[in-house]
Amino acid sequence: MAFDSRLTIQHGLAMSNDIQRELDEAELDPTTADTIRRVAEHVRYYADLEDENVLSDIEDLRSEVADLRDNMPVADDSNERIDELADEVIDLKEYIKELEARL
The missing domain is CATH 1.20.58 (Methane Monooxygenase Hydroxylase; Chain G, domain 1)
Structure with missing residues:
Protein backbone atom coordinates (compact mmCIF):
# COMPACT_ATOMS: atom_id res chain seq x y z
CA MET A 1 0.00 0.00 0.00
CA PRO A 73 21.15 14.35 -31.37
CA VAL A 74 24.01 16.19 -29.78
CA ALA A 75 24.04 19.88 -30.61
CA ASP A 76 26.96 20.98 -32.73
CA ASP A 77 29.72 22.97 -31.17
CA SER A 78 28.82 26.60 -31.88
CA ASN A 79 32.31 27.47 -33.15
CA GLU A 80 32.28 24.46 -35.44
CA ARG A 81 28.85 25.48 -36.77
CA ILE A 82 30.07 29.06 -37.41
CA ASP A 83 33.06 27.71 -39.33
CA GLU A 84 30.76 25.48 -41.41
CA LEU A 85 28.50 28.43 -42.21
CA ALA A 86 31.51 30.59 -43.14
CA ASP A 87 32.71 27.86 -45.51
CA GLU A 88 29.22 27.64 -46.97
CA VAL A 89 29.16 31.41 -47.56
CA ILE A 90 32.52 31.19 -49.36
CA ASP A 91 31.21 28.35 -51.52
CA LEU A 92 28.05 30.32 -52.35
CA LYS A 93 30.08 33.41 -53.30
CA GLU A 94 32.23 31.32 -55.62
CA TYR A 95 29.12 29.74 -57.14
CA ILE A 96 27.61 33.21 -57.72
CA LYS A 97 30.83 34.33 -59.42
CA GLU A 98 30.68 31.28 -61.70
CA LEU A 99 27.08 32.05 -62.59
CA GLU A 100 27.89 35.70 -63.28
CA ALA A 101 30.79 34.65 -65.50
CA ARG A 102 28.42 32.54 -67.63
CA LEU A 103 26.12 35.48 -68.20
Whole structure:
Protein backbone atom coordinates (compact mmCIF):
# COMPACT_ATOMS: atom_id res chain seq x y z
CA MET A 1 0.00 0.00 0.00
CA ALA A 2 3.02 2.25 -0.33
CA PHE A 3 5.97 2.62 -2.65
CA ASP A 4 8.38 1.88 0.19
CA SER A 5 8.12 -1.74 1.37
CA ARG A 6 8.86 -0.73 4.98
CA LEU A 7 5.91 1.64 4.88
CA THR A 8 3.76 -1.06 3.32
CA ILE A 9 4.50 -3.36 6.25
CA GLN A 10 3.94 -0.60 8.83
CA HIS A 11 0.70 0.51 7.19
CA GLY A 12 -0.49 -3.07 6.88
CA LEU A 13 0.07 -3.72 10.57
CA ALA A 14 -1.57 -0.42 11.51
CA MET A 15 -4.55 -1.23 9.30
CA SER A 16 -4.92 -4.70 10.82
CA ASN A 17 -4.76 -3.26 14.34
CA ASP A 18 -7.29 -0.55 13.50
CA ILE A 19 -9.67 -3.08 11.96
CA GLN A 20 -9.33 -5.39 14.96
CA ARG A 21 -9.96 -2.51 17.38
CA GLU A 22 -13.08 -1.44 15.45
CA LEU A 23 -14.37 -5.02 15.35
CA ASP A 24 -13.75 -5.46 19.08
CA GLU A 25 -15.59 -2.23 19.87
CA ALA A 26 -18.50 -3.18 17.61
CA GLU A 27 -18.92 -6.50 19.45
CA LEU A 28 -19.94 -8.29 16.28
CA ASP A 29 -20.53 -11.98 16.09
CA PRO A 30 -17.36 -13.89 15.07
CA THR A 31 -18.65 -14.79 11.60
CA THR A 32 -19.36 -11.17 10.68
CA ALA A 33 -16.05 -9.98 12.14
CA ASP A 34 -14.17 -12.66 10.19
CA THR A 35 -15.96 -11.65 6.98
CA ILE A 36 -15.02 -8.01 7.50
CA ARG A 37 -11.37 -9.01 8.09
CA ARG A 38 -11.31 -11.03 4.86
CA VAL A 39 -12.88 -8.17 2.89
CA ALA A 40 -10.24 -5.80 4.30
CA GLU A 41 -7.49 -8.20 3.22
CA HIS A 42 -8.93 -8.28 -0.31
CA VAL A 43 -8.95 -4.47 -0.39
CA ARG A 44 -5.35 -4.38 0.79
CA TYR A 45 -4.30 -7.02 -1.77
CA TYR A 46 -5.77 -5.04 -4.67
CA ALA A 47 -4.36 -1.76 -3.34
CA ASP A 48 -0.92 -3.41 -3.30
CA LEU A 49 -1.44 -4.59 -6.88
CA GLU A 50 -2.36 -1.06 -7.90
CA ASP A 51 0.83 0.24 -6.28
CA GLU A 52 2.79 -2.30 -8.31
CA ASN A 53 1.05 -1.09 -11.48
CA VAL A 54 1.95 2.51 -10.65
CA LEU A 55 5.57 1.54 -9.95
CA SER A 56 5.68 -0.34 -13.24
CA ASP A 57 4.28 2.69 -15.10
CA ILE A 58 6.87 4.93 -13.44
CA GLU A 59 9.67 2.57 -14.46
CA ASP A 60 8.35 2.47 -18.04
CA LEU A 61 8.29 6.27 -18.18
CA ARG A 62 11.82 6.47 -16.76
CA SER A 63 12.98 4.04 -19.41
CA GLU A 64 11.33 6.07 -22.18
CA VAL A 65 12.93 9.28 -20.91
CA ALA A 66 16.33 7.57 -20.74
CA ASP A 67 15.91 6.28 -24.30
CA LEU A 68 14.95 9.74 -25.53
CA ARG A 69 17.86 11.30 -23.68
CA ASP A 70 20.34 8.73 -25.02
CA ASN A 71 19.09 9.05 -28.60
CA MET A 72 18.84 12.84 -28.81
CA PRO A 73 21.15 14.35 -31.37
CA VAL A 74 24.01 16.19 -29.78
CA ALA A 75 24.04 19.88 -30.61
CA ASP A 76 26.96 20.98 -32.73
CA ASP A 77 29.72 22.97 -31.17
CA SER A 78 28.82 26.60 -31.88
CA ASN A 79 32.31 27.47 -33.15
CA GLU A 80 32.28 24.46 -35.44
CA ARG A 81 28.85 25.48 -36.77
CA ILE A 82 30.07 29.06 -37.41
CA ASP A 83 33.06 27.71 -39.33
CA GLU A 84 30.76 25.48 -41.41
CA LEU A 85 28.50 28.43 -42.21
CA ALA A 86 31.51 30.59 -43.14
CA ASP A 87 32.71 27.86 -45.51
CA GLU A 88 29.22 27.64 -46.97
CA VAL A 89 29.16 31.41 -47.56
CA ILE A 90 32.52 31.19 -49.36
CA ASP A 91 31.21 28.35 -51.52
CA LEU A 92 28.05 30.32 -52.35
CA LYS A 93 30.08 33.41 -53.30
CA GLU A 94 32.23 31.32 -55.62
CA TYR A 95 29.12 29.74 -57.14
CA ILE A 96 27.61 33.21 -57.72
CA LYS A 97 30.83 34.33 -59.42
CA GLU A 98 30.68 31.28 -61.70
CA LEU A 99 27.08 32.05 -62.59
CA GLU A 100 27.89 35.70 -63.28
CA ALA A 101 30.79 34.65 -65.50
CA ARG A 102 28.42 32.54 -67.63
CA LEU A 103 26.12 35.48 -68.20
